[in-house]
Amino acid sequence: MRSIFCLLFVNFLSFGFAQNSIPKVLEKLNSKSVPYITVKELLAKENAVLLDARETKEYNVSHIKNAINVGFEKFDVKRTKLIPVDKEATIIVYCSIGVRSEKIGERLLKLGYKNVFNLYGGIFEWKHQGGKVVNNQNVETDEIHTFNKEWSVYLAKGKKVYEN
Numbered sequence: 666m667r668s669i670f671c672l673l674f675v676n677f678l679s680f681g682f683a684q685n686s687i688p689k690v691l692e693k694l695n696s697k698s699v700p701y702i703t704v705k706e707l708l709a710k711e712n713a714v715l716l717d718a719r720e721t722k723e724y725n726v727s728h729i730k731n732a733i734n735v736g737f738e739k740f741d742v743k744r745t746k747l748i749p750v751d752k753e754a755t756i757i758v759y760c761s762i763g764v765r766s767e768k769i770g771e772r773l774l775k776l777g778y779k780n781v782f783n784l785y786g787g788i789f790e791w792k793h794q795g796g797k798v799v800n801n802q803n804v805e806t807d808e809i810h811t812f813n814k815e816w817s818v819y820l821a822k823g824k825k826v827y828e829n
Contacts (some may be wrong), residue, residue, distance in 0.1 A: 672686040677731030685821050687762050687786045690756060695763065695783075702757055702782035704794040710757070714749055718769040719788075723810035726826050727798035728758065737765045742776055752777045759784035759791070761812045762819055792823045 671770065680697050707713065715732040717724050724734040733748070737760065742748055749756070756778055758766040773781045784791065793808055800806045808824045811817035817825045 670815055675719065685818070686749070687790060691763055691785070699758070699767050699774065699781055699783040701763070701785040703785050704791055707757060707784060708716060710755060711756050713755040716748070716756060716758045716766075717788075718758050718766040719810070719812070720741065723761070725801040725810065726808050726810035727788070727790065727800050727806050729796065730799050730803070732759070733768065737769065740769055741775070748773075755780040755782070757782045757784055759787045761810075761816055762787040762789050773777050789820045791819055798823075 676777075715729055717728050717732040717734045718737050718740070719728075719734070720736055720738065721734060724732075728734065735742075735748070735758075756770075756773060758770045758773070758781065760769075763783050763785055766787060770781045770783050770819040786793070788798065788809060789811075797805055798807075798809065800808070806824075808826050809820055811820050811825045811827045813827050817827055
């Protein structure tokens with residue numbers, strides 16, 4: 666039993682300390698099943714639909730302006746009336762860094778959507794690149810919900826929030 670605990674602890678430590686950047690975490694946790702789009706590429710897109718795959722409490726702290734909160738745990742495209750019916754629409758999904766958004770993007774692709782992209786680095790990278798965010802009153806804020814304390818190490822700009 667002790668050896669199992671030690672093995673799990675070593676794995677936890679290696680993930681926690683070795684994965685010290687967004688690119689390293691994405692390389693480890695994502696399969697690249699949904700094409701990435703960079704912040705710069707997103708800024709050049711017109712008429713893209715932005716879906717925020719974070720939970721409501723994260724979205725309420727801040728989100729990219731005009732993004733639609735679809736959540737992750739209870740995501741159901743049938744209940745999300747704001748997702749376009751047009752399967753050719755450009756849809757960009759984001760979360761904190763791009764892990765949950767890949768899973769939601771995969772579900773959209775399986776439903777027949779053709780132009781689905783995962784924002785590389787998520788809202789954290791958006792903020793790192795100087796992107797503005799708004800809270801649930803549509804007021805610009807510097808706060809970013811970082812999901813939890815462990816994930817907060819990946820946010821270099823902005824005020825970290827991980828409770829609510």
